[in-house]
Amino acid sequence: MSEPMATRDAYGKALAELGAQNPNIVVLDADLSKSTKTALFGERFPERFFNMGIAEQNMIGVAAGLAAAGKIPFASTFAVFAPGRVFDQIRNSIAYADLNVKIAASHAGLTVGADGASHQAVEDIALVRAIPHMTVIVPADGEQARQAVFAAAQHHGPVYLRLGRPKVPVVYDQEHRFQIGRADQLRTGDDVAIIACGLMVSLALQAADQLAAEGIAASVINMATIKPLDIGAVVRAAKTCGAVVTAEEHNIIGGLGSAVAEALGEFYPVPLRRVGIQDQFGQSGEPDELLAHYGMTAEHIAMAAREAVARKV
Amino acid sequence: MSAEELTLTARAQRIRRHIIRMTAAAGSGHPGGSLSCVEILVNLYFRIMRIDPARPDWPDRDRFVLSKGHAAPALYATLAERGFFPTTQLTTLRKWGSMLQGHPDAKRTPGVEASTGSLGQGLSMAVGMALAGRVDKKDFRVFALLGDGESEEGQIWEAAMAGAHYRLSNLVAYLDFNRLQVDGRIEDVMSPTPLADRWRAFGWAVHEIDGHDLTALAQVTERALAEAQGPQLILAHTKKGKGVSFMEDAIDWHGVAPNAEQARQALRELGGEDE
Ligand SMILES: Cc1ncc(C[n+]2csc(CCOP(=O)(O)OP(=O)(O)O)c2C)c(N)n1
Ligand SMILES: [Mg+2]
Numbered sequence: 001m002s003e004p005m006a007t008r009d010a011y012g013k014a015l016a017e018l019g020a021q022n023p024n025i026v027v028l029d030a031d032l033s034k035s036t037k038t039a040l041f042g043e044r045f046p047e048r049f050f051n052m053g054i055a056e057q058n059m060i061g062v063a064a065g066l067a068a069a070g071k072i073p074f075a076s077t078f079a080v081f082a083p084g085r086v087f088d089q090i091r092n093s094i095a096y097a098d099l100n101v102k103i104a105a106s107h108a109g110l111t112v113g114a115d116g117a118s119h120q121a122v123e124d125i126a127l128v129r130a131i132p133h134m135t136v137i138v139p140a141d142g143e144q145a146r147q148a149v150f151a152a153a154q155h156h157g158p159v160y161l162r163l164g165r166p167k168v169p170v171v172y173d174q175e176h177r178f179q180i181g182r183a184d185q186l187r188t189g190d191d192v193a194i195i196a197c198g199l200m201v202s203l204a205l206q207a208a209d210q211l212a213a214e215g216i217a218a219s220v221i222n223m224a225t226i227k228p229l230d231i232g233a234v235v236r237a238a239k240t241c242g243a244v245v246t247a248e249e250h251n252i253i254g255g256l257g258s259a260v261a262e263a264l265g266e267f268y269p270v271p272l273r274r275v276g277i278q279d280q281f282g283q284s285g286e287p288d289e290l291l292a293h294y295g296m297t298a299e300h301i302a303m304a305a306r307e308a309v310a311r312k313v
Numbered sequence: 314m315s316a317e318e319l320t321l322t323a324r325a326q327r328i329r330r331h332i333i334r335m336t337a338a339a340g341s342g343h344p345g346g347s348l349s350c351v352e353i354l355v356n357l358y359f360r361i362m363r364i365d366p367a368r369p370d371w372p373d374r375d376r377f378v379l380s381k382g383h384a385a386p387a388l389y390a391t392l393a394e395r396g397f398f399p400t401t402q403l404t405t406l407r408k409w410g411s412m413l414q415g416h417p418d419a420k421r422t423p424g425v426e427a428s429t430g431s432l433g434q435g436l437s438m439a440v441g442m443a444l445a446g447r448v449d450k451k452d453f454r455v456f457a458l459l460g461d462g463e464s465e466e467g468q469i470w471e472a473a474m475a476g477a478h479y480r481l482s483n484l485v486a487y488l489d490f491n492r493l494q495v496d497g498r499i500e501d502v503m504s505p506t507p508l509a510d511r512w513r514a515f516g517w518a519v520h521e522i523d524g525h526d527l528t529a530l531a532q533v534t535e536r537a538l539a540e541a542q543g544p545q546l547i548l549a550h551t552k553k554g555k556g557v558s559f560m561e562d563a564i565d566w567h568g569v570a571p572n573a574e575q576a577r578q579a580l581r582e583l584g585g586e587d588e
Contacts, residue, residue, distance in 0.1 A: 026448060050446060050479075058437045058471030065441020068419070068427060070372065071448065073441075089468070092431040093438055097419045 001271035005142030007198075008106040011163050015104075016075060019045045022153065028075040029058045036076040036106045036163075056081045060089035061104075067099040072153055077106040078112075079121035080207050081164060094158050095133045102152045103128075106163040109249035110277065111199065111287035112292060113165065120282035126254020128160040129227050131237050135180060136227040138162045138248075138256070140201035141171040142223060147178035147284025155180055162198065164249075166287045169202040171222070181225045184231035189217030192305045193237035193244045197223050197256050198245035200275070203291075206298035207247075209257035211305055218305055228257055231263045238268040243308035245273045247301050249291075252276040271311035273304035323416050324394060325355045329556045329583045331390035331403050337405035339578035342415070345566040347387035349491040349524070350458060350553040354391040356530040358457055361538075366396035369423040375453050376442050380429045380435025381460035381489065382416040383568070388425065389413050397424035433466025435459070436486060440475050445482040454538065457486040462494030464505040470515065473544075477516025481540035485534065486517075491522065491553035495567050509548055517546040524549025556583055 019025045019041050028049045033051060035037040042049035052059040056077055061147050063073040075082065082105050088179045094101045105124065135155060139145035147162060152159040171186070178184075186201070187208050196204040201222045210220040219237055221277050223230065238244055244264060246257040257274030264272055277294055291297055329350050336342035347508040358364070379388045386406060393400040398412070405411035411422045416430030426442075429435045439457040446453050461470065476484055488508060496502050506509070509519045520537060522529040530549070537545040553567070554560025557579040571579055 028447075030350045050444060053471075053478075054477055055468075055471035055474065057433075057468040058440070058475055060439035061434050061437020061468065061472065062444065062475060064434075064543045065378075065438035065443075066448075067428075067441070068438065069376070069445030069449075071445050088431055089434055091438075092428065093434045097428040 002170055004169050006165060006167050007139050007142060007145035007163040008037050008165060010142035010145035011104055011106070011149055011161070012040040014124060016040045016044050016145040018149060018153055019048065021238055022072070024070065024072045025153065026050065026066055026071045026073050028073055029060050030054055030059050030077040030081065032077050034103070038076045056085050056246060057089050060086045061093045063101045064093040064097070064099050067101045068097070072100055072102070074102045074104050076106065078119060079108035079124040079244055080119055083124050083160070084121055087127055090128065091131050095131045098133045098157050098306055100156055102159045102161060103179060104161040104163060107165045108162045109164060109198070110282045111164055111249065112291040113164045113287050113290070114284050116284040117281040122251045122277045122282060123254060125162065125226055125250050125256070129254065129259065133158055134227065135159045135225070135227055136181065138197040138221050139224055140198060141168050143170070143172040143176055144178050147176065148224070150179050151178055164199055168199045171202055178224065180285060181228045182228035184222040184224065186220065186222055187218065187220035189216045189219045190240050192309050193219040193221060193241040194247060194301060194305060195221045195223050195234065195237065195244060195256070195260055196247040197226060198249050200249055200296065201226045203298045205248050207301035210298060210302045216305065216309060223256060226259055229259045229263060231267065234260055234263040235268045238270045240265055242312045243271045245275060245304045245308050247275040249277055249296065251279055271308045273308045275301050275304050317453045318527055321359055322445055324359060325351045326584050328355065328387065328390040328394060330580055333384045333398065333557070333571060333576050333579045333583065335386045335390065335403050335406040336570040337573065338404040339570060341407060341570050342386055343383040343495065343568050344386070344490065344571065345553040345560060345563070346381060346489065347384045347458065348555045348557065348560065349553045350384055350387050350538055351555070352473055352525045352530055353458060353487050353489065353549055354387055354529055356527055356534060358391050358395045361534050362456070363453070366424065369397060372405065373451055373453055376439070376455045378435045378439040378455070378457040379417055380457050380569055381432065381463050382429030383436070385415065385417050388417060389422070392424040424527045425456055432460065432463040433468040436469055436472035437570065439484060439486065440472050443481040444479060446483050454483050454485065459486055459488045461488060461490050461492060461499050461505060463509065464488065465503050465506065473515040473517060476544035478545040482543055484544045485547065485549045486544065487549050487552050490548055491551045493553045493562070493564055497564055512546040514569070517544050519546045521548045522550070524551035525555060531581065558582060
């Protein structure tokens with residue numbers, strides 16, 4: 001997989017592959033199967049694919065019922081709708097009973113693009129992260145998304161898998177071994193640690209290159225599992241570098257930046273800068289235009305890193 | 314009245330007495346909507362459902378989802394009477410450490426199939442269970458119990474649409490048509506009626522009966538299961554608080570427990586203290 005690929009495309013392909021291996025996999029969608037890419041599964045396994053129509057609350061409840069009867073449901077729509085529209089159903093029908101439902105939401109974050117703010121989920125991680133029993137995964141590229149699908153199916157319990165619309169650069173080859181709850185150190189440096197997730201991981205690597213040119217050695221850590229957070233990796237990075245930057249395509253309130261801040265605050269406080277959406281809604285535009293406007297490019301990450309380094313005591 | 318029915322009638326009264334004792338002991342809970350659905354539960358658990366209390370997770374069992382989760386006392390009392398756990402547990406309802414939580418918790422209580430309490434969600438779960446039965450080519454049936462006030466939730470109608478779309482002939486929903494919700498009579502708060510017409514319009518076969526008539530409940534359920542081409546809705550006309558004079562059709566007895574004196578009077582009306 002050396003071509004840039006959208007994590008939603010990787011999801012769709014992996015799901016069809018998984019369906020061939022495991023007859024217990026069932027898939028639900030809410031009239032967006034062409035966009036979420038569950039249609040691939042639907043074509044191959046029509047008897048295990050349920051289009052629930054534009055009725056997301058019911059879709060989540062039906063997924064709960066399927067799981068209660070022993071199936072492994074993957075339920076997909078856009079992230080603004082699940083968890084956005086169905087928080088109560090995820091909480092009460094799925095998570096409370098610890099049911100084995102995977103919510104794979106695509107079109108998360110600003111990079112939905114032209115559809116604008118109504119379709120750009122900037123708070124979905126915050127919603128699901130606060131629900132007990134929930135595992136939250138934000139893959140960085142196509143290969144990691146593919147592996148996350150299999151890992152989610154292996155894991156018993158509710159999982160939120162956050163997927164994106166645009167193609168993202170390759171971070172991993174097939175040698176990668178994704179593991180739920182384990183951060184992946186992509187670059188090692190001891191001046192500053194950049195902890196990123198999703199498409200911000202490849203931007204963090206670019207930022208590290210820029211910083212290296214200035215003599216600042218940055219660690220880059222892909223925190224693909226937001227929950228359970230790899231607290232050990234966060235603390236190690238803080239001890240080694242003494243300054244941390246987080247980068248996420250999400251509101252800085254409630255997402256990766258918050259999770260890392262919580263861990264640092266409790267276990268090893270060091271200067272922290274959070275790159276992400278600064279508590280705003282998005283708007284229409286091309287993904288690159290949006291990331292630039294909202295302060296989420298490699299340059300912004302590098303700038304935040306310099307500030308964090310300058311604040312070291 | 315057949316001998317079987319006599320015992321079922323007696324069983325229903327015992328369950329009503331449990332409900333009174335449980336809510337009185339807890340000092341809180343929902344007696345009104347629990348008392349209104351007792352015959353529906355007795356018919357299912359003692360006559361219709363293929364279940365084995367010794368094996369609550371037997372994969373081929375019939376399933377019941379209490380969508381109106383606040384009627385948990387009625388469900389717990391029925392499960393205990395049916396042998397899922399000892400009736401001595403019942404008065405731990407709502408107490409610290411009890412397996413009988415304020416609302417049904419499928420993780421804690423043997424025989425409870427779905428965690429409910431947030432209204433409007435149970436029918437969707439029942440639809441999912443019925444779909445799983447179809448995928449697995451199993452012949453278990455799925456039953457659900459909804460409230461009339463609960464039918465004001467949009468998700469109920471999403472689930473109704475899905476049940477009809479997938480022609481779920483293994484799904485039977487009962488609707489406890491007691492005409493009351495928390496703030497008053499359903500037609501004053503937010504009328505969900507005409508319920509029979511609406512369910513029919515959503516593609517369900519509708520059967521209207523007296524929800525306290527055990528003979529009618531048995532006949533209509535058996536017919537619904539035998540003839541089913543798709544999902545079945547049994548619109549059960551009931552009385553909230555049924556069996557206790559001062560609770561019957563009384564708005565105020567939705568979510569208030571009887572005090573000791575009220576419990577004594579209720580138990581007298583329900584055939585006295587037993588055991
Ligand atoms: C989503 C949701 N909203 C509100 C409540 C609070 N509540 C508990 S019972 C109830 C009324 C239910 O009325 P109905 O469905 O008619 O039940 P019954 O009369 O059978 O008790 C309400 C509003 C709830 N449990 N869930
Ligand atoms: Mg009612």
